[in-house]
Amino acid sequence: MHRVLGDRRAIAILLGPALLVYSLIMLVPMFWSVGYSFTKGNTIEGFTWHGFGNFSHLWSDPNAHQALWFTLKYAVVVTVGQVAVGYLLALLYVFFLRRASALIRTLVFFPMVLPTVAVGLLFKALFQIAPQYGPINQLLVDVGLHPIDWFSSTGTAFIVLVIMDVWRSMGFYAVLLYAGLVDVPDDILESARLDGASGLRLVRHIVLPLSFPVLMSSLIFSINGTLKVFDSILPLTNGGPGNSTTPLTVLMFNTAFDYGDYGYGSAIALLLTVVCLLVTLVVFRVSRRDLTKG
Amino acid sequence: MIATSTRSKRRLLGLSASAAALTLLASACGGTGGGASSGGGSAAPSSFSFLSATENTVDRAVLTSLSKNECATENKALPLSVQTQPQANLNEKVQLLAGQNALPVTFHEDTPTTVVQLAQSGKVENLEPLLQKLGVEDQLLPSAVSTVKELYNGQLDALPAEYNIEGIFYNKQIFAAHGLSVPSTWDELVADAAKLQTAGVQPFSASGQQGWPITRLIGDYIFRDLGPNAMKDVADGKAKLTDPAYVAAAQKVADLGKAGYFGKGVGSIDYNTALNTFLTGKAAMLYMGSWALSNIGDPKQDSVGAANIGFMPFPAVAGGQGSIDQYPSNIGLGIVVSSQYANNTEVDDWLSCVAKNYGTDSLKGQSTISGFKVNTPVPAANAVTTQVQTTMSTATSSVLWFEALFNAQATTTSQQDAAPLVSGSMSAQQFMSAVQNALTSGS
Numbered sequence: 001m002h003r004v005l006g007d008r009r010a011i012a013i014l015l016g017p018a019l020l021v022y023s024l025i026m027l028v029p030m031f032w033s034v035g036y037s038f039t040k041g042n043t044i045e046g047f048t049w050h051g052f053g054n055f056s057h058l059w060s061d062p063n064a065h066q067a068l069w070f071t072l073k074y075a076v077v078v079t080v081g082q083v084a085v086g087y088l089l090a091l092l093y094v095f096f097l098r099r100a101s102a103l104i105r106t107l108v109f110f111p112m113v114l115p116t117v118a119v120g121l122l123f124k125a126l127f128q129i130a131p132q133y134g135p136i137n138q139l140l141v142d143v144g145l146h147p148i149d150w151f152s153s154t155g156t157a158f159i160v161l162v163i164m165d166v167w168r169s170m171g172f173y174a175v176l177l178y179a180g181l182v183d184v185p186d187d188i189l190e191s192a193r194l195d196g197a198s199g200l201r202l203v204r205h206i207v208l209p210l211s212f213p214v215l216m217s218s219l220i221f222s223i224n225g226t227l228k229v230f231d232s233i234l235p236l237t238n239g240g241p242g243n244s245t246t247p248l249t250v251l252m253f254n255t256a257f258d259y260g261d262y263g264y265g266s267a268i269a270l271l272l273t274v275v276c277l278l279v280t281l282v283v284f285r286v287s288r289r290d291l292t293k294g
Numbered sequence: 295m296i297a298t299s300t301r302s303k304r305r306l307l308g309l310s311a312s313a314a315a316l317t318l319l320a321s322a323c324g325g326t327g328g329g330a331s332s333g334g335g336s337a338a339p340s341s342f343s344f345l346s347a348t349e350n351t352v353d354r355a356v357l358t359s360l361s362k363n364e365c366a367t368e369n370k371a372l373p374l375s376v377q378t379q380p381q382a383n384l385n386e387k388v389q390l391l392a393g394q395n396a397l398p399v400t401f402h403e404d405t406p407t408t409v410v411q412l413a414q415s416g417k418v419e420n421l422e423p424l425l426q427k428l429g430v431e432d433q434l435l436p437s438a439v440s441t442v443k444e445l446y447n448g449q450l451d452a453l454p455a456e457y458n459i460e461g462i463f464y465n466k467q468i469f470a471a472h473g474l475s476v477p478s479t480w481d482e483l484v485a486d487a488a489k490l491q492t493a494g495v496q497p498f499s500a501s502g503q504q505g506w507p508i509t510r511l512i513g514d515y516i517f518r519d520l521g522p523n524a525m526k527d528v529a530d531g532k533a534k535l536t537d538p539a540y541v542a543a544a545q546k547v548a549d550l551g552k553a554g555y556f557g558k559g560v561g562s563i564d565y566n567t568a569l570n571t572f573l574t575g576k577a578a579m580l581y582m583g584s585w586a587l588s589n590i591g592d593p594k595q596d597s598v599g600a601a602n603i604g605f606m607p608f609p610a611v612a613g614g615q616g617s618i619d620q621y622p623s624n625i626g627l628g629i630v631v632s633s634q635y636a637n638n639t640e641v642d643d644w645l646s647c648v649a650k651n652y653g654t655d656s657l658k659g660q661s662t663i664s665g666f667k668v669n670t671p672v673p674a675a676n677a678v679t680t681q682v683q684t685t686m687s688t689a690t691s692s693v694l695w696f697e698a699l700f701n702a703q704a705t706t707t708s709q710q711d712a713a714p715l716v717s718g719s720m721s722a723q724q725f726m727s728a729v730q731n732a733l734t735s736g737s
Binding site for chain 2: 042043044045046057061062124128129130131147149151152153154238239240241242243244254255257258259260261
């Protein structure tokens with residue numbers, strides 16, 4: 001095996017096809033898109049050189065600022081929600097439900113296999129106010145409260161979005177973190193217990209540091225997924241009310257494909273790429289810290 | 295020597311494999327051209343394809359009916375094939391297909407600026423010379439032709455499959471029960487709405503999800519107040535939507551929302567729900583186009599009954615420069631013909647047959663008035679249809695609608711922000727500023 005992997009041609013043959021496919025479907029469109037961001041136009045009327053015009057527009061465009069702010073706010077809140085609830089569920093599986101957790105794991109994971117659009121429509125119906133009250137508003141009325149038009153204000157629409165995305169993904173992160181937690185050696189846990197550690201102290205000083213790598217992986221998965229959120233937004237709020245729940249992805253899509261401005265759409269895409277890169281770098285930097293020394 | 299030969303064979307094999315893989319990938323990435331070779335001129339399509347907006351059921355129903363009856367011969371030579379696309383993504387789909395040279399033979403397009411762009415780049419046919427060549431140019435109503443030209447930079451870039459006027463449909467029974475007469479001014483309309491609201495009747499039914507049924511009210515108020523050229527002045531840069539008179543119009547409509555006249559959760563109401571609310575007697579008025587006559591004439595949808603529904607023009611604004619008899623008119627979505635296939639014999643036969651028979655079939659089968667002549671007299675289905683037809687034939691001038699001359703970005707912004715405007719989360723000034731910004735930056 002060492003001889004095979006030491007041979008440059010063998011490495012080229014093994015890596016070549018995957019690299020070729022990756023380059024064609026990932027890298028080429030990326031560089032292409034960067035090229036577009038210096039142009040104005042679309043496939044109908046053609047492209048003209050626009051220099052840094054799209055970037056200066058990006059700098060001064062209130063819609064782009066709003067979308068960037070919403071994207072960051074949404075990513076932070078939903079990532080914390082998904083990973084925290086997932087971690088709590090994983091702790092529940094490992095320390096309380098133990099072997100009996102299989103059924104609960106499957107049930108909690110279930111929303112993950114549903115198409116996001118279906119989940120979006122489900123939540124829209126759950127929280128609707130017209131033409132009939134959805135179950136949530138009916139419940140509010142039944143307990144003597146006023147029904148809420150959840151999708152008419154930014155704050156309440158954001159709450160529904162967060163609840164939906166945390167509910168949809170928590171099962172996935174619970175399973176991912178569960179896989180990390182079952183790898184924590186029993187003898188270390190046992191010796192910690194003998195030393196008097198239990199409950200929160202056990203989690204804080206033993207379980208958390210030992211499951212830290214998988215926690216970091218979950219965070220990176222989650223933050224990158226939530227920064228690029230698209231399919232949750234469209235069926236539930238379609239970026240509204242107004243454009244207050246429009247993330248960068250939806251703005252980019254509308255700009256390029258609805259408004260027919262590929263150049264500015266590509267500039268927004270580039271901004272999103274840079275944001276993803278920066279956030280990932282920050283998470284990696286933080287993950288180098290050794291929790292056992294904290 | 296043998297080793298060198300084996301190595302070169304391997305290299306050749308490797309290169310061939312790479313080339314084959316690239317070819318496969320390239321062919322997988324390429325789009326299909328809708329059954330015809332790409333490029334300009336009169337290509338031969340494999341079908342008379344029609345990309346229809348999902349929500350518009352009338353046009354494809356008429357074309358399907360024609361394919362079975364009057365245009366059966368043309369359909370045999372070139373079968374009709376219909377595809378649908380939700381209107382929210384129609385503009386995106388048309389742009390993508392145009393970019394791939396894969397436009398269908400005919401299609402709906404809801405953004406006039408896109409049609410103008412397509413026409414300028416030679417992808418959409420100017421139908422005036424084509425219909426003249428086919429000898430059927432007289433089959434189009436002159437008023438419909440002028441509306442099309444007003445929309446598309448002076449060219450006949452679409453067939454007026456519908457010719458609509460817009461106004462307010464009202465429930466006669468509800469009006470009579472509350473002692474209301476048909477309002478002729480905006481102030482009277484608002485006073486009637488207030489009486490209805492006090493009596494526990496929802497005054498207006500409107501779809502905030504679509505947005506346009508609300509922005510139409512803003513546009514009409516502007517036309518009545520500032521005159522029929524008010525929106526053209528905005529398009530030409532002579533006026534701005536942020537000018538006080540324009541903002542005042544948005545404020546008038548926002549006030550209706552603030553008073554709760556559109557009912558609960560207007561932002562969540564879709565088109566069908568808004569229509570259904572009115573047709574089941576749960577709201578007194580509905581701002582809509584004459585295309586709704588097909589729903590009004592359908593007893594399965596209309597439990598109020600067509601005889602109990604009346605039609606009134608958008609009221610005048612006291613002291614305004616516009617007139618109550620300037621009806622907002624449009625051609626619905628308009629059927630656009632791809633240049634790629636125009637002048638193909640079978641396509642031209644189809645277009646000729648459509649021009650001669652569409653008007654009659656649309657009125658007879660769908661109770662909808664089109665921009666084509668009705669060559670065989672069709673008795674009106676009900677009184678409200680007669681009223682609308684009479685209004686259309688006697689109207690002396692018309693106006694467009696709020697977004698008619700906007701680019702795609704301003705249209706989306708306007709329709710997206712309509713619900714926040716009437717639900718109070720956006721002020722009239724903010725609404726008009728957002729649309730004006732989109733108008734400026736998207737042009």
